[in-house]
Amino acid sequence: ETGVTQSPTHLIKTRGQQVTLRCSSQSGHNTVSWYQQALGQGPQFIFQYYREEENGRGNFPPRFSGLQFPNYSSELNVNALELDDSALYLCASSPAGTGYGYTFGSGTRLTVV
Amino acid sequence: DQQVKQNSPSLSVQEGRISILNCDYTNSMFDYFLWYKKYPAEGPTFLISISSIKDKNEDGRFTVFLNKSAKHLSLHIVPSQPGDSAVYFCAASSSLQGGSEKLVFGKGTKLTVNP
Numbered sequence: 772e773t774g775v776t777q778s779p780t781h782l783i784k785t786r787g788q789q790v791t792l793r794c795s796s797q798s799g800h801n802t803v804s805w806y807q808q809a810l811g812q813g814p815q816f817i818f819q820y821y822r823e824e825e826n827g828r829g830n831f832p833p834r835f836s837g838l839q840f841p842n843y844s845s846e847l848n849v850n851a852l853e854l855d856d857s858a859l860y861l862c863a864s865s866p867a868g869t870g871y872g873y874t875f876g877s878g879t880r881l882t883v884v
Numbered sequence: 885d886q887q888v889k890q891n892s893p894s895l896s897v898q899e900g901r902i903s904i905l906n907c908d909y910t911n912s913m914f915d916y917f918l919w920y921k922k923y924p925a926e927g928p929t930f931l932i933s934i935s936s937i938k939d940k941n942e943d944g945r946f947t948v949f950l951n952k953s954a955k956h957l958s959l960h961i962v963p964s965q966p967g968d969s970a971v972y973f974c975a976a977s978s979s980l981q982g983g984s985e986k987l988v989f990g991k992g993t994k995l996t997v998n999p
Contacts, residue, residue: 785935802984804986804987806987806989811991812991813888813890813973813975813990813991813992814928814973814987814989815989816986816987816988819980819984821988825987826980826981826984827980827981827984837992839997842940859929861928862984863927866951872930873918873930874930875927875928875929876927877926877927878927
């Protein structure tokens with residue numbers, strides 16, 4: 772059973788650019804959630820995808836968007852990058868829309884300069 | 885508005901002693917609570933959880949206590965081992981539309997267990 776894999780592991784972007792982060796969910800999990808963890812903070816919920824539809828969203832602006840594909844993998848896109856977007860982005864998969872039983876990936880460390 | 889609070893950024897204990905990590909919350913609608921452990925360069929790993937209708941859950945060396953009236957939970961690790969050194973996050977489950985759930989995390993407590 773494979774876990775959650777995220778790519779890339781590290782990324783450096785310039786302010787104003789766009790970035791796409793990728794996540795492959797754990798086998799058997801059809802729900803993917805994305806979290807942002809800023810330095811010294813706990814993970815903050817960005818949004819969740821279930822059956823290729825956005826299933827809930829946290830307090831993040833519309834320039835944060837996502838997709839889920841038929842194989843349950845997911846992308847997080849961030850447009851017009853700002854310095855405060857520098858953070859660890861965590862993807863978590865779970866069965867059937869629950870928060871219970873989350874499996875987290877190791878994250879993508881995004882640095883915006 | 886931080887709904888889940890971990891007021892101790894760090895905790896240091898001796899190997900073999902008890903580690904007690906604390907967490908407070910403000911939202912009485914949370915369904916259940918979870919503890920995650922995080923090592924550097926890894927994602928958070930689920931440790932133990934407790935339903936809002938229980939007051940204690942035990943799994944090996946780990947026990948979580950819930951005091952609903954005080955909106956407080958704690959994680960006890962007995963005996964503590966050096967391999968327990970990590971950042972511990974308290975999280976609460978919050979409902980989304982359509983019956984789904986998200987997790988609300990505290991800021992974490994860095995536990996160091998000294999040999």
